[in-house]
Amino acid sequence: MSNGTEHVSAKSEVFPPSDDVVAHANVPDYLAIRQAALDDPAAFWDARAKELIDWYEPYNEVLNTSNAPFYKWFTGGKINIVHNALDRHATSWRRNKLALIWESEDGEEVTYSYLKLWRRVNRFANVLKSMGVKKGDTVTIYMGRVPQLPIAMLATAKIGAIHSVVYGGFSEQALADRIADAKSKVVVTCDGAWLRGKTVNLKDITDEAVSRSPVVQKVIVYQRTGQDVKMVPGRDFWWHDLESLPIASPYCETEVMDAEDGLFILYTSGTTGKPKGLLHTCGGYQVHIAATLKYVFDIKEEDRYWCAADPGWITGHSYIVYAPLILGTTSFMYEGAPGYPYPDRWWEQIEKYAISILYTAPTAIRSLMRFGAEWADRHDLSSLRILGSVGEPINPEAWRWYYTHIGHERCPIMDTWWQTETGGFMITPTPVVPLKPGSGTLPFAGIQADVVREDGVPCDANEDGYLVVKYPWPGMARTVWGDPQRYEDTYWADFADQGWYFTGDSARRDEDGYFWIIGRMDDVIKVSGYRLGTAEVESALVSHPDVAEAACIGVPDELKGNVIHAFCILNAGVQGGDDLAAALRQHVRTEVGPIAMPAVVEFVDSLPKTRSGKIMRRLLKAQVLGKPLGDTSTLED
Ligand code: PRX
Numbered sequence: 001m002s003n004g005t006e007h008v009s010a011k012s013e014v015f016p017p018s019d020d021v022v023a024h025a026n027v028p029d030y031l032a033i034r035q036a037a038l039d040d041p042a043a044f045w046d047a048r049a050k051e052l053i054d055w056y057e058p059y060n061e062v063l064n065t066s067n068a069p070f071y072k073w074f075t076g077g078k079i080n081i082v083h084n085a086l087d088r089h090a091t092s093w094r095r096n097k098l099a100l101i102w103e104s105e106d107g108e109e110v111t112y113s114y115l116k117l118w119r120r121v122n123r124f125a126n127v128l129k130s131m132g133v134k135k136g137d138t139v140t141i142y143m144g145r146v147p148q149l150p151i152a153m154l155a156t157a158k159i160g161a162i163h164s165v166v167y168g169g170f171s172e173q174a175l176a177d178r179i180a181d182a183k184s185k186v187v188v189t190c191d192g193a194w195l196r197g198k199t200v201n202l203k204d205i206t207d208e209a210v211s212r213s214p215v216v217q218k219v220i221v222y223q224r225t226g227q228d229v230k231m232v233p234g235r236d237f238w239w240h241d242l243e244s245l246p247i248a249s250p251y252c253e254t255e256v257m258d259a260e261d262g263l264f265i266l267y268t269s270g271t272t273g274k275p276k277g278l279l280h281t282c283g284g285y286q287v288h289i290a291a292t293l294k295y296v297f298d299i300k301e302e303d304r305y306w307c308a309a310d311p312g313w314i315t316g317h318s319y320i321v322y323a324p325l326i327l328g329t330t331s332f333m334y335e336g337a338p339g340y341p342y343p344d345r346w347w348e349q350i351e352k353y354a355i356s357i358l359y360t361a362p363t364a365i366r367s368l369m370r371f372g373a374e375w376a377d378r379h380d381l382s383s384l385r386i387l388g389s390v391g392e393p394i395n396p397e398a399w400r401w402y403y404t405h406i407g408h409e410r411c412p413i414m415d416t417w418w419q420t421e422t423g424g425f426m427i428t429p430t431p432v433v434p435l436k437p438g439s440g441t442l443p444f445a446g447i448q449a450d451v452v453r454e455d456g457v458p459c460d461a462n463e464d465g466y467l468v469v470k471y472p473w474p475g476m477a478r479t480v481w482g483d484p485q486r487y488e489d490t491y492w493a494d495f496a497d498q499g500w501y502f503t504g505d506s507a508r509r510d511e512d513g514y515f516w517i518i519g520r521m522d523d524v525i526k527v528s529g530y531r532l533g534t535a536e537v538e539s540a541l542v543s544h545p546d547v548a549e550a551a552c553i554g555v556p557d558e559l560k561g562n563v564i565h566a567f568c569i570l571n572a573g574v575q576g577g578d579d580l581a582a583a584l585r586q587h588v589r590t591e592v593g594p595i596a597m598p599a600v601v602e603f604v605d606s607l608p609k610t611r612s613g614k615i616m617r618r619l620l621k622a623q624v625l626g627k628p629l630g631d632t633s634t635l636e637d
Helices: 019-024 030-039 041-052 081-090 114-130 148-158 172-182 202-212 239-243 283-296 314-326 345-353 362-369 396-406 484-492 534-542 578-591 617-625
Strands: 061-064 072-075 098-103 109-113 138-142 162-165 186-190 193-195 198-200 218-222 236-238 262-268 276-281 304-307 330-334 357-360 386-390 413-416 449-452 465-469 501-509 515-520 524-527 530-533 547-557 561-570 600-603
Touching: 030 041, 041 061, 041 283, 072 283, 081 114, 081 148, 081 283, 081 314, 098 114, 109 114, 114 148, 114 239, 138 148, 138 172, 138 202, 148 162, 148 262, 148 314, 162 172, 172 202, 172 262, 172 276, 172 578, 186 202, 202 218, 218 239, 236 239, 262 314, 276 283, 283 314, 304 314, 304 345, 314 330, 330 345, 362 396, 386 396, 396 413, 449 501, 484 501, 515 524, 524 547, 524 561, 530 534, 534 547, 534 561, 534 578, 547 617, 561 578, 561 617, 578 600
Parallel strands: 098 330, 138 162, 138 186, 162 262, 186 218, 218 236, 304 330, 304 357, 357 386, 386 413, 561 600
Antiparallel strands: 061 072, 098 109, 193 198, 262 276, 449 465, 465 501, 501 515, 524 530, 547 561
């Protein structure tokens, strides 16, 4: 039943934690705590909410299930995530501790102490207020990997507004759709972003997107590249001009929020063309991410932590911006791509900044692995203590390379399985859990995950099944923005009788209860760890005047995990060829973004469909991979 590639084998080596790691772990008795939490998950989260988070007013209930699946956590609690992430540190001894070290692609280094970051956030919060942003409004943020991106997020949250960050790699239509769906009156962007020595014209893309979504009234532009941009009088403002006004004072009251008020929307791909805006809320989310970061990456006061994702994805939201700041951590952030401008750029940075924790994706590891271990060997990586992986199953070769050449067989690898929807880690080891390469090991304390058959019966050991979560957790997305029905239909309908959350993934559990993720069961393709819906790419293709119909599938790729193979039926009279294939790939790039560009565009006369007209992508995939077609009884033709 799995539609993924077999990346993993259930029979594999076990890497027990070293005595040293166990002796120094924040939570050495984690497995016992986890065991206790199985009976009462809410009690585990209640304890974490009290231990790690400050509340303006205490909550009166940990979990409210009265309107399932619209669960509520910590109801009655008053809170603001920026209080926990910044205010409390900026007024404590941590004020002079570094919160963020940022390095630009060309090697410029900029540091922010907690006090400095707090002041910058306060100033920008005041700027947003002066632009008319109020509690509950949405602000769309579309920027490159610069410190002003987290600053804009934190400033929005500080005043009780809801941010919607759109990854800077998306193009016009993707941005326009997301702005329109969130109904943002204010957009924050950059003139451009540096990417591999070239600039990406973010402001031009924003202009085009804003012209397609007339709700936007104000655009704030952070100057990063200094390239020429068109500024529309009355609509567009330079960040630096606004920040120099008296209104941008470095003091700003933090808005008191209810635990269940909205914190951010993050769009992610699903089975239909329209992206889903998942809503995360103020209270439960921060409890979940702070607890998981502390336990899993074993965060200590003296750590230098590097989550090498982009702040524009959930990994960045939870584990670059919010959780590290809540724990008072020093984070490192690099503007550029891995291996740019030279193969050992990352390894050089680990040495230079004495990074102790590195959290990245298998695709990045594979791309750096290709250059050879000698690039890593040139550097002193002895500061590293813990490694992490996220986004797709890590293949055993990449795991071993990472473990041997980067971690020097000293650093455990935290393979964290989770989703935009889950807010934080769900299936993951901690440093005291024995590891098996390619397995995310066990559900985190307080998380009740399982692998089941279609009828809900738990699978046998090593049997593929549906990965479900059987009990609510605090970081869960609360709804799809503006479409609660879609939230129910997408996540809670498959196992409605049992009241379980279906992840969309297939997985298996081995005889030790370890989880092995196989891949997506729906029409989602993971390209370099980025999540794309087939429908998004298909609708971009059919928006081209020559294309009548399109279907996309993911095909396994050594470097990227998967690449997109597109099938197109052309309009009558149009002839397919290399030029048109190239034009269509470029068209997808412009409409959706470079990550969505199909690797192959194939012209066909028809597509396999069910009698009800649904494209059977499974058959296309089997054909491309030369596998048996399986059940074709629903095929129309
Ligand atoms: O298929 C799983 C895969 O990524 C999906 C979630 O994608 P997204 O919402 O973009 O979030 C990615 C970062 C949290 C999952 O349904 N996935 C994520 N982490 C892993 C993984 N697959 C295997 N192993 C992982 N560690």
